[in-house]
Amino acid sequence: MELAGIMDILVVGGGPAGLSAAVNARRRNKRVGVIGKEVMSSKLWQAHRIENYLGIPGVSGQELANAMRNHAEAEGVELIRDEIQNILFADQLFTAMGREGQYMARSVILGIGVVQEAGIAGEERLVGRGVSYCATCDGMFFKGKRVAMISYIPDGEEEARFLAEICGHVVYMPQYNLRQITDPRIEVLKAKPLEITGEQKVEGLRTADGVIPVEGVFIERPSVSIARLLPDLKVEDGVIVVDREMCTNLPGVFAAGDCVGKPWQIGKAVGEGQIAALSAVKYLESLPG
Ligand SMILES: Cc1cc2nc3c(=O)[nH]c(=O)nc-3n(C[C@H](O)[C@H](O)[C@H](O)COP(=O)(O)OP(=O)(O)OC[C@H]3O[C@@H](n4cnc5c(N)ncnc54)[C@H](O)[C@@H]3O)c2cc1C
Incomplete structure (x- = not known):
């Protein structure tokens, strides 16, 4: 499906927080798009048996994930x-730049889960200057140039192959247990x-070797x-700062779930997603025109 035109609310992240926000915003008749890196939160998917989600004790993560997704789709999300x-924000509109496309909306709800911050020395300073x-x-x-790709997940293999089409030489540094890359244009270096x-x-x-x-x-x-x-x-301390209405410091941007802090729990994510949606609706109604 394509998200053509301008959404009322763009939700980033398709976990419990994001989908709860989306369903609640749909109940207020807003046009809502959810952009998720995964089909459904891999965190929820991994939960073998959930005993503390009110009303459905013993549900598996997969069952709950499917039910949440079906609910969102049935609501027209x-x-x-x-x-x-x-x-980016310009002319009263947010433009979210994805790997596959660009999405425009009048407000944004972040439900991106726990996020790992930048960690390699020099990384932050050289973003946009080669990083x-x-x-x-x-x-x-980097056409024809020598580049390195440091990947913490297997998705990096596809990206490395793509880079090999363009760059002269790709050094691939997997930070996970890589089985094999057979592409002769990619040099695998197992180093930190x-x-x-x-x-x-x-x-x-x-690296330790130079x-x-x-x-x-x-x-x-x-x-x-x-x-x-x-x-x-x-x-602050790796989490997005919000008030009780799930408002961030940026007007029109709201956040919910694990990304705003502990406890990392489904019930909290769902509740905060709902509050974020209601706050986003209130914000939209306050806009001129
Ligand atoms: C093994 C395991 C067992 C668990 N058991 C329980 C339990 O029994 N009870 C309980 O309450 N909780 C449990 N949890 C915790 C629960 O899964 C989380 O608290 C919950 O999923 C948080 O929801 P969320 O929507 O905030 O974030 P997430 O579920 O992490 O969803 C965030 C989503 O956003 C996506 N995303 C991130 N960045 C971007 C981006 N830039 N663009 C697009 N998408 C993006 C992510 O890929 C992810 O799919 C468990 C977790 C694990 C790992």
Whole structure:
């Protein structure tokens, strides 16, 4: 399904928080799109048996995930599989840039789960100067050049193959248990990245064995860091700061679920998703015109 036109509310993340927000916003007759990196929250999917979700003791994560998704679809929520890379605001509209497309909305609810923040020395400083998180978006800047890809998840293998089509040489550094990459254009290096080096732009990648010369470093993590998603969003101790109405410091941006803090629980995520939706509806109604 495509999300053509302008949504009232764009929900980022298809877990319990995001889907609860979406269903509740639909009940208020708003046009709602949910963009999820996965078909359904992998966290919920992993939960073998859930005993504390009120009314359905002993439900499996998969059963609950399917029920939530079916509920959202039956309410007319538009579900799209994509990963949002960052969100821009201009002319009273939010534009979320995904790997596959761009999505426009008048308000945004973040239900992105627990997010890992940037961690490699030099990474933050060299973002946009050779450090990238999206091969599709930035691969062409490195045409014919030597690049490295550090990947914490198997999805990076596909990205590395894509880069190999464009770049001269790709060094693939899996930070998980890689079985095999057979592509001769990709050099696999099983090492821990210690530092991305370079002053004005990326010049190399330091491991325990020395510095590998590269002009670009692509990083693939399970989730996009909040700082990259929305640079002006207030974050403290790794969680998005919200008030009791699930409002962030940015007007029109709301957040719910694990991404706003502990306890990391389904019941909390669902409740906060509902509050975020009602706050987003209130915000939309306060807009001129
Ligand atoms: C093994 C296990 C067992 C558990 N058991 C229980 C239990 O018994 N009871 C209980 O209450 N809780 C349990 N939990 C916790 C529960 O699963 C979480 O608290 C809940 O899923 C949080 O919901 P959420 O919507 O906030 O985040 P998530 O479920 O993590 O969903 C967030 C979604 O957003 C997506 N996303 C992130 N960034 C982006 C982006 N940039 N673009 C698009 N999509 C993005 C993610 O891929 C993910 O699908 C368990 C968790 C695990 C792992």
